[in-house]
Amino acid sequence: MEYQIEREEKEILGDFKPELIPDACGGGIDDYEEALHVLMKFVGSMSSALEQVSGRGANAIVYQAGKRMGHEAGKMVEKTDELEKAMQELSEILGVEFFFDMWKPTNQTEYTVEKGNETVVKLIFRDCVVRQTLRRTGLPQKGPLCYLLYGYTVGAVEEVMGIKGKLDIDHVGPNACLKTLTIKWGGK
Amino acid sequence: MVKIEIDEDACVGCGSCVDDCPNDVYEMDEEKNKTKVVKEDDCMACLSCHEICPAEAMEHKDIHVAKRLYIDRKVSGILKKII
Numbered sequence: 226m227e228y229q230i231e232r233e234e235k236e237i238l239g240d241f242k243p244e245l246i247p248d249a250c251g252g253g254i255d256d257y258e259e260a261l262h263v264l265m266k267f268v269g270s271m272s273s274a275l276e277q278v279s280g281r282g283a284n285a286i287v288y289q290a291g292k293r294m295g296h297e298a299g300k301m302v303e304k305t306d307e308l309e310k311a312m313q314e315l316s317e318i319l320g321v322e323f324f325f326d327m328w329k330p331t332n333q334t335e336y337t338v339e340k341g342n343e344t345v346v347k348l349i350f351r352d353c354v355v356r357q358t359l360r361r362t363g364l365p366q367k368g369p370l371c372y373l374l375y376g377y378t379v380g381a382v383e384e385v386m387g388i389k390g391k392l393d394i395d396h397v398g399p400n401a402c403l404k405t406l407t408i409k410w411g412g413k
Numbered sequence: 414m415v416k417i418e419i420d421e422d423a424c425v426g427c428g429s430c431v432d433d434c435p436n437d438v439y440e441m442d443e444e445k446n447k448t449k450v451v452k453e454d455d456c457m458a459c460l461s462c463h464e465i466c467p468a469e470a471m472e473h474k475d476i477h478v479a480k481r482l483y484i485d486r487k488v489s490g491i492l493k494k495i496i
């Protein structure tokens with residue numbers, strides 16, 4: 226007798242041709258949720274394994290990977306040397322899953338602080354898929370996966386503004402993370 | 414605008430929130446041996462203080478609550494039954 230794996234849900238059968246372009250995703254919300262959980266666990270384990278094998282070097286590797294992605298994404302939007310416009314474009318690149326704002330303490334009048342040929346701005350990341358993933362997998366923040374986002378942000382800003390940038394972590398929390406973006410003018 | 418409320422009956426005066434807050438939003442009230450909010454406007458709603466407070470003594474109102482995408486509904490369901 227033919228062996229069959231027992232499953233609760235029914236298998237979906239249909240016809241398929243090579244030229245068929247799907248116009249909607251299959252499955253319901255529970256399927257997406259299940260798939261996301263699996264994916265996030267995979268990504269989380271990959272990040273922690275990378276750290277185990279390469280130590281602190283893992284952050285540098287992932288940062289470069291993120292930066293490359295950021296440069297690619299930045300090519301899709303208009304170039305500007307205005308910081309506010311660049312932040313607007315960055316928010317479009319990062320999308321709703323990385324909802325961020327500029328932030329300043331109350332004793333500071335402007336969002337930006339000029340330091341010689343550098344401009345410094347603090348960014349607060351409120352929604353972040355990376356943070357959610359790390360918490361979902363029980364991993365600490367500031368690890369390689371966070372560096373992927375830092376690289377991505379820096380790469381996108383560098384591409385949009387034609388500058389050299391860096392992003393430092395000020396603070397990570399369960400509901401928001403504060404970062405300092407430093408823009409080096411004429412430093413390309 | 415963020416509004417922070419401290420449940421003084423719950424606060425055990427450990428000072429963890431004072432040490433942990435990156436923006437010095439809290440200070441210890443030495444007389445009462447309780448925390449007090451001194452720079453509410455500098456709160457960026459990171460909620461690190463919620464995580465560290467052993468007494469769950471604070472509440473932040475009117476903040477951006479980060480979108481939760483990866484709740485394990487099975488685990489949450491079990492927890493709800495227990496808590």
Ligand code: SF4
Pocket residue numbers: 398433434435436437438439455456457458459460461462463
């Ligand atoms: S939420 Fe963050 S910034 Fe606000 S009081 Fe708590 S630790 Fe400080």
Ligand code: SF4
Pocket residue numbers: 419423424425426427428429430431447448465466467468469470471
């Ligand atoms: S961490 Fe909690 S218990 Fe400790 S001082 Fe702050 S509010 Fe009070």
